[in-house]
Amino acid sequence: xxxxxxxxxxxxxxxxxxxxxxxxxxxxDTGREPLxxxxxxxxxxxxxxxxxxxxxxxxxxxWRRQWxxxxxxEVEQDDDPNYPVSPVRPLLMVGVALGYVxxxxxIGIVVSTPLAVMVGMRLWGVREWRTLLPVALGLTLAIYGLxxxxxxxxxxxxxxx
Amino acid sequence: xxxxxxxxxxxVVAAIQPLPLALISLGVIIGIVVGALPGLxxxxxxxxxxxxxxxxxxxxxxxxxxxIIIGGQFGNSLPAVLIGTPGTPASIMSAVExxxxxxxxxxxxxxxxxxxxxxxxxxxxxxxxxxxxxxLADFSVRFLFPEIFALSVLxxxxxxxxTGRSPVKGIVAAAFGIALTTIGPDPVTSRPRFSFGYxxxxxxxxxxxxxxxxxxxxxxxxxxxxxxxxxxxxxxTGRILPTLSELKKASGPMGLGTVIGFFIGALxxxxxxxxxxxxxxxxxxxxxxxxxFGKGSMEGFVAADAANNASSGGELTPTLGLGIPGGPGxxxxxxxxxxxxxTPGPGLLQSAPGVxxxxxxxxxxxxxxxxxxxxxxxxxxxxxxxxSRPAVYVGALxxxxxxxxxxxxxxxxxxxxxxxxxxxxxxxxxxxxxxxTALALILGGLIEExxxxxxxxxxxxxxxxxxxxAVVVILALAGIVLLQPAVTSYxxxxxxxxxxxxxx
Numbered sequence: 257x258x259x260x261x262x263x264x265x266x267x268x269x270x271x272x273x274x275x276x277x278x279x280x281x282x283x284x285d286t287g288r289e290p291l292x293x294x295x296x297x298x299x300x301x302x303x304x305x306x307x308x309x310x311x312x313x314x315x316x317x318x319w320r321r322q323w324x325x326x327x328x329x330e331v332e333q334d335d336d337p338n339y340p341v342s343p344v345r346p347l348l349m350v351g352v353a354l355g356y357v358x359x360x361x362x363i364g365i366v367v368s369t370p371l372a373v374m375v376g377m378r379l380w381g382v383r384e385w386r387t388l389l390p391v392a393l394g395l396t397l398a399i400y401g402l403x404x405x406x407x408x409x410x411x412x413x414x415x416x417x
Numbered sequence: 418x419x420x421x422x423x424x425x426x427x428x429v430v431a432a433i434q435p436l437p438l439a440l441i442s443l444g445v446i447i448g449i450v451v452g453a454l455p456g457l458x459x460x461x462x463x464x465x466x467x468x469x470x471x472x473x474x475x476x477x478x479x480x481x482x483x484x485i486i487i488g489g490q491f492g493n494s495l496p497a498v499l500i501g502t503p504g505t506p507a508s509i510m511s512a513v514e515x516x517x518x519x520x521x522x523x524x525x526x527x528x529x530x531x532x533x534x535x536x537x538x539x540x541x542x543x544x545x546x547x548x549x550x551x552x553l554a555d556f557s558v559r560f561l562f563p564e565i566f567a568l569s570v571l572x573x574x575x576x577x578x579x580t581g582r583s584p585v586k587g588i589v590a591a592a593f594g595i596a597l598t599t600i601g602p603d604p605v606t607s608r609p610r611f612s613f614g615y616x617x618x619x620x621x622x623x624x625x626x627x628x629x630x631x632x633x634x635x636x637x638x639x640x641x642x643x644x645x646x647x648x649x650x651x652x653x654t655g656r657i658l659p660t661l662s663e664l665k666k667a668s669g670p671m672g673l674g675t676v677i678g679f680f681i682g683a684l685x686x687x688x689x690x691x692x693x694x695x696x697x698x699x700x701x702x703x704x705x706x707x708x709x710f711g712k713g714s715m716e717g718f719v720a721a722d723a724a725n726n727a728s729s730g731g732e733l734t735p736t737l738g739l740g741i742p743g744g745p746g747x748x749x750x751x752x753x754x755x756x757x758x759x760t761p762g763p764g765l766l767q768s769a770p771g772v773x774x775x776x777x778x779x780x781x782x783x784x785x786x787x788x789x790x791x792x793x794x795x796x797x798x799x800x801x802x803x804x805s806r807p808a809v810y811v812g813a814l815x816x817x818x819x820x821x822x823x824x825x826x827x828x829x830x831x832x833x834x835x836x837x838x839x840x841x842x843x844x845x846x847x848x849x850x851x852x853x854t855a856l857a858l859i860l861g862g863l864i865e866e867x868x869x870x871x872x873x874x875x876x877x878x879x880x881x882x883x884x885x886x887a888v889v890v891i892l893a894l895a896g897i898v899l900l901q902p903a904v905t906s907y908x909x910x911x912x913x914x915x916x917x918x919x920x921x
Contacts, residue, residue, distance in 0.1 A: 257848065265847040269589060276596060279611060289869060290877030293603045293610060296865050300592045300599070307589035341642045349641050350839050353634070353814055357831045365819065373811050380641060380807035391808045399819055402454075407465045409823035 258326065263315045269308035277301035345379060352376045364414040365403075369396040424770065425547040428778025431771075437480045438786075440473075441779060444484020445786045449794055451485075452492020454816055458505055459489025461824070463749045467756075475757040476775035482753060483779030484786065486746045487539060490689075490726050491791045494531040499524050499802035500809060502636045506628060506859055507689040507728075509852040510697045510721035513580065517713030524803075528795045529657035530715065531722050532788060533664070534671050538723035539784035542679045542730025547777055549683075550738050560684050562871035563881050567891035568684065569860040569867070572691035573853065574895045575698035579710070581850030584902040590849045594857025595864065597627060604866040605873075617829050624858050626821050626830040627837045631855050634838025637814045639845050657795055663715070670700045670720035678724030682731025688744040689728040690859055696724030698898055733776055737761050750776075 280301060283294030356372035370392035377388055403409045431437060451462040463485050470478035493508040498515030511531065518527035560568075577587035600611045601621020612618035659667065674696040681692035700720035701710045710717045732743030740761040742748040754761055759769045802809055821834045841851045875881045882888050 262847060265843070265849075269593075280599075283610065289605060290872045291869050293606060293608065296868070297596065297599050297610070300596045303592040304589050304596070307585050307592070310585050343642075346638045346641050346842060349638050349814070350835070350842075353638075353818060353835055353838075356815065357818060357828065357835060360822070360831075361828060369815060369819075372815060373808075376811035376814065377807045380811065382805075382807050387805070387808075391805065391812075395808070395812045395815065399816060403819055403823055407461075407823065409465075410826055411819070411823065 259315050263312060266308040266311035266315070270305055270312065273301045273305035273308065277305070348379050349376065352379065361412050362415065364412045365399060366396060366413055367415060369399055421547050421550065424774050425544075425777045425781070427770075428774035428776070429781055430778070431476065431774055432480060432778030432782035437477060437775075437778070438782070440477055440481040441484040441783050442786050442790070444481045445488035445783060445790050448485040448488020448490075449492040449495075449787075449790060452489035452504060453495040453798065454504075454813075454820070459485045459492070460746055460749070461820070462489070463746065467749065467753060470753050471756065474771075475754060475759055475769070476771045478753045478757065479750065479772055479775035480779045480783075482746075482750050483776065484783045486729060486750075487726075487780070487783040487787045488790070489746075490539075490729070491532065491535050491787050494528060494535070494722065495794070495798050495802070496813070498527045498531065499799065500636075500640070500813065502633050502813065504633065505690070506632070506852070506855045507693045507725045509576075509580070509632070509855065510693060510717060511725070513711060513852070514714055514718035514721070517711075518718075521713065525657050525795055525799050526659070527718065528799070529792075530659050530663075530667065530719055532657075532791045532795070533659055534667065534674070534719040534723040535726040535791070536784055536788045537671050538675045538678055538726035539729060539787070540781065541675045542682070542727035543777060543780040543784065544730075545679045545727075546730040546733050546780070550734050560887070562867040562874065563885055563888045564891065565684065566864055566867035566871060567882070567888045567895070568681070568691060569864045571891050571895040571898070572694050573857055573860055573864070574899045575694040576856045577850075577853040578898055578902050579694070579698050579701060580852040581848060583848055584899075586849045587853050590844060590851065591853035591857045593849075594631075594854035595861035597622065597854075598624070598858060598861030599865070604862055605869050622833055623825065623827075623830045625824060626834040627858050628855050629817055629821055630834035630837025631841040631844075631851050631858070633817050634814065634834055635841025635845060635851060637810050637817070638838060638842040640810050657792070667715055667719045670704075670716040671723045673700055673703065674720035674723030675727040678727030679731040681724075682728030682743055683734040684731075684743075688732070688859075689725050690856055692724040692728045692731075693721050694856060697721040702898075702901070730780060733780065737765055737773060737776055 277298055280294040280297035283292060283297075352372055352375050355375075356368055359368040359371070373392040373395050374388045377391065382388060400413070404411055404413060432441060447462050447466075448459045452459055463482055466481075466485070470481065473481070490507075493504045494511050494515065497503045497508045497512035498519055501512050501516035501519070503509045503512040515524075515527045515531065518524060573591050577591040578584040579587075581587045581590070598621075600618055601609060602619070603610055609619040677696040677699060678689070678692040681695060682689065697710075697717050697720055700716050701707045704710070704714075704716050706714070706716070728744065732747050735743045736747040736751060738761075740751070742751050751761060754772060759765075759772055761772075765773055818831050818834065821831050822828065824830065841854070844851050844854070871881060872879070882892065
């Protein structure tokens with residue numbers, strides 16, 4: 257894990273805690289109960305600030321000892337060193353999901369679902385149309401059957417124009 | 418006692434009649450399928466299917482819903498083990514441990530273990546319900562605000578310190594989750610907080626959307642960085658069910674998980690998620706190999722799974738014994754009973770013995786049905802989830818988003834889920850575990866409400882947290898869980914520094 261990224265995230269968490277604390281400070285006491293509306297949020301802000309402060313301290317206190325900025329990993333699941341994936345790919349996946357959600361009310365699930373599935377699978381490296389098309393259509397049919405048919409959910413099915 | 422054993426026998430006899438058996442089986446199948454779909458849960462299926470129960474006898478409706486609840490719990494294990502995506506917080510540790518099995522090519526074996534521990538937990542909790550419903554109902558009434566607060570704190574500290582590699586980051590992640598629950602109406606005064614003038618924020622963020630985002634969407638985004646070394650189209654070959662020696666090793670943690678799951682499930686408000694984490698934490702404390710936890714530990718896996726399932730029997734206790742729902746699924750069971758004009762509570766055995774029989778019979782026969790259908794589903798599920806990984810992950814992402822939309826037909830909820838997923842992805846990338854955040858989303862409101870109401874009851878005196886024995890014991894346990902990583906790390910460092918001194 258790169259400690260510079262770890263430090264940057266910890267600073268972000270610290271900034272969030274400070275803003276959260278300031279926002280919570282605006283809540284006045286109701287006078288009818290010992291702990292007011294802002295007590296727990298303020299306590300949480302202090303806990304987050306202390307935690308992120310500890311991470312910042314730990315990184316900075318050993319800063320001079322390491323030149324390569326690599327520190328023992330603390331992530332739940334490490335990247336596979338034999339499978340270098342651009343960090344852009346997960347962000348593109350978020351983009352596909354966002355596009356899908358934006359398109360859904362306008363063009364309906366029948367059109368937006370196969371589009372999103374095909375673009376998403378292409379991002380994963382699937383190029384063959386004979387795989388993309390059946391999967392996209394099959395998934396759309398399954399989602400239509402499950403949600404609109406079985407669960408009777410009111411979904412925008414077709415384009416609204 | 419004899420009366421209750423009679424109820425159990427009559428319940429099982431009633432449950433194996435053709436119509437009840439068909440309803441239980443159908444419920445179990447629906448539960449497994451819906452539980453296996455990311456973003457959906459047995460709760461969704463039950464909410465949608467309530468109108469179908471209008472024309473049923475009350476006992477048949479209970480049989481049907483018990484089947485869905487039981488099937489859903491095993492269904493949740495399928496994506497948790499096979500793609501590392503827990504559908505609910507009550508299957509997070511199944512994902513953490515089970516996914517390690519899948520990476521070793523032992524997904525089928527993990528699901529077999531899950532099936533056995535689930536069956537064990539359900540059956541024993543059903544028997545426990547029959548034997549202990551009356552004393553437990555009395556006991557759970559004595560669990561007031563401070564006890565529920567303490568129990569929620571224990572669940573959260575367990576999740577915070579055991580799920581990531583850095584306990585400090587785990588605690589920050591848990592605090593962040595509680596902070597998210599403070600957006601919206603205050604639990605005591607109902608005045609909006611952190612809404613910044615937005616109507617959507619004034620009513621609060623939908624907890625389910627955030628949990629699906631943090632747990633499911635973040636994992637699906639994160640998965641696009643992974644190579645997956647196991648082969649495409651993997652089949653569950655060979656033995657699925659554990660061998661006798663494996664069962665022997667697993668029996669201790671399974672028993673521990675069952676006891677913890679049953680008793681925590683019996684407490685109104687605590688539920689399966691807390692039981693799941695507490696059982697995992699205790700299994701690690703008692704284990705001879707705590708270093709294997711988080712790397713595919715059979716002990717941790719079966720303890721957490723058994724606890725999750727054993728909570729069903731526990732949850733039935735306050736639901737039917739007191740009329741207080743023991744968990745989210747039980748709320749819908751109560752709704753169905755109330756629709757049919759049946760008021761659960763202490764007089765249920767006299768007023769509607771058929772319903773009590775159906776609950777017990779449904780639980781016991783439903784467990785057997787879950788074992789059969791669960792076993793039959795493992796091989797196809799292993800194959801289906803690995804036949805084309807891009808299709809599975811992209812499909813799961815789309816289904817999750819539609820699932821969120823279907824809950825309230827709200828695009829805002831889907832955006833919330835997507836933002837939560839993106840935040841969760843970055844949390845995973847930088848070592849902040851998402852499990853404590855997800856659990857905190859459930860327990861945050863409970864912690865604040867019980868703490869503040871408890872203090873109102875005592876006119877502001879904190880003494881209530883130090884004078885009630887159960888609160889003291891639970892908070893002490895939370896303290897041990899919280900301090901354990903720091904103490905272990907200190908002792909390890911001391912041993913390491915002492916070793917070179919002794920060497921010459």
